[in-house]
Amino acid sequence: MKPTIRDVAKMAEVSISTVSRVMNAPESVIESKRVRVLEAIEKLQYQPNSFARGLIYKKSFTLGLLIPDIENFYYTGIIRGMQDACIKLGYSLMICNTDRDKNRLLSYIDAFHEKQVDGIVFASDVMFPEYYEKLVRCRIPFVLLSTHSDEYDVPSVEIDDEAAAYDAVKFLIDLGHEDIGMIGFNHENSISGPPRYQGFIRALSEAGLEHNGNKVKNATHRFEHAYHAAHELFTEHPELTAVFCVADEFAMGVISYLKDRNVLVPGQVSVVGFDNLRVANMFIPKLTTIAQPMYDMGYRAAEKLHEWMTTGSVEVLRERMSHKLIVRESSRQR
Amino acid sequence: MKPTIRDVAKMAEVSISTVSRVMNAPESVIESKRVRVLEAIEKLQYQPNSFARGLIYKKSFTLGLLIPDIENFYYTGIIRGMQDACIKLGYSLMICNTDRDKNRLLSYIDAFHEKQVDGIVFASDVMFPEYYEKLVRCRIPFVLLSTHSDEYDVPSVEIDDEAAAYDAVKFLIDLGHEDIGMIGFNHENSISGPPRYQGFIRALSEAGLEHNGNKVKNATHRFEHAYHAAHELFTEHPELTAVFCVADEFAMGVISYLKDRNVLVPGQVSVVGFDNLRVANMFIPKLTTIAQPMYDMGYRAAEKLHEWMTTGSVEVLRERMSHKLIVRESSRQR
DNA sequence: AATCGCTTTGAAAAGGTTTTCTTGAAAAGG
């Protein structure tokens, strides 16, 4: 049997109240007894029962993280950041991977509710009313990460997708490219899809290159889709000399497609990615891309959630992290 | 305030015992009262308090997973498999990323102990006596994944590293290569390092190519290290026409190095990786590699843990999953 | 009519901790 506070008390020959005090307010118990208790704790390898504690504090000291796809490299950085923040804050972390499945997500919220997690970080998905209402009914505080909500006032942490996309496209334009395509996210069920498309359009308009506005194909998160989209894009628009991709995985898909067609990157076509995943620096050619501070975003989301949980309010509702263009080998002067 | 069983009892005008029975043994309470209780539960959105329940059942219905490096693509497949198994078994999953830090791992075990997880899957790391003893002292059942222990009798799930390495090297030999190098794992703190090296040696010996036995450099998990190791390997042994890498990330590092030296892969040098990560199929060239069934391994590890937890024993102590050579573009006939 | 057995229900204990309340002893003050 796991030792309880009673066993410690017996071994140290004090009452259980004293043992409890040693753990929660050590100064209030006299040194001689304190060391006896500490020794007993050490000897028994005593660890307080978190169920009993939770019953009293009504807190689990656990945060939940909901991500759409753990096989997407984007989230590993987020997880690391959030986990480090959790350690700092004294919380545990429970990660759930929804596989972009609505029912699965809903049932994870139930699980979180039952396990009494103290708060949830909800990453990347659209905040549908069903989710929102369920979360509110369960009285679980939550913040949004890499997504936001126009309908509800929910704290969020994200980058400025429109500006980031603008910067990427502007960079290609400054390189002299005049025929620029794009591989985007499908707009339905996507938060970052529309603003990134708008950034693309704004950069084109400013440079008088509106004729590229419809040279866009969408894909759904995976390499294979991007490969396929690249095929469609270049079949319709063989004149393209540059492609802006809203994800590094898409950029890899595009480059693979071009490679299979014996088109040189960046020799004949420049490709810019998005996210700056760890692979962006391992791919051949290394990807020019928009860097998102994934680690910091995960960290910050946890801090913000904590702020929200403890104070009931939040300094900035919608927090913007800064992005940065990283120039590597997949882009070149026209 | 969250409603309790008392509130439900009051509203339904029965005792709390009756409410509890409605939830745990519905047939034992007469229909009229049962519907009253059910209505009250519905109206109050009552959800039993898992702390109180845990206190009684002494179970958290949560499993823990300890992985060394969440940024290593290898583990995402494992996580998915284990998570699916957990859903099937009715458990939640708590993932902790140790960053290969001993103290961090130890403190995660404490956290698991405190949170009373019912069992742990311990992935990839060496089972040091400290860990083992701590786990045993905490009385937490655990199984090993992609690792095993010679000293202790602990259930484990892994592939046959020696045979897998042998297969990879044999494949290169059959392709006509006679000068074969290897990028391995440092042997200290590595479980799969030595057997994979032995597989390499056995394949060489069988073919009378022992002279390659020392053309080995080791690296520590990351791309950059492998790049550097490749530099050392080819500086010392420029005659090499093939390299066996014990990780896909190493293969990418080697190929990147060769690319920077204008050596063609697979034109001049063949490279074989290990793991068959999702990127292996996205890299240029696509990697020839040894596939491990990561998803199945994660799934199986959870099942095995459950078997161990519930029955106190396990059918096969050390379970071997099968690997498979996948031939893609990074290798070629000599 | 009395006893037995069955079903249904409520009261109460148990599970491990924190915290409030109380008590006893020692220190301080006159």
Place this chain on the structure above:
DNA sequence: CCTTTTCAAGAAAACCTTTTCAAAGCGATT
């Protein structure tokens, strides 16, 4: 030397549920 104050530490209540035990009600059997 006696009273007051302070401090340390124990007893007990509270947190919420499940489960055991006992009792009550009721039909059936003798």
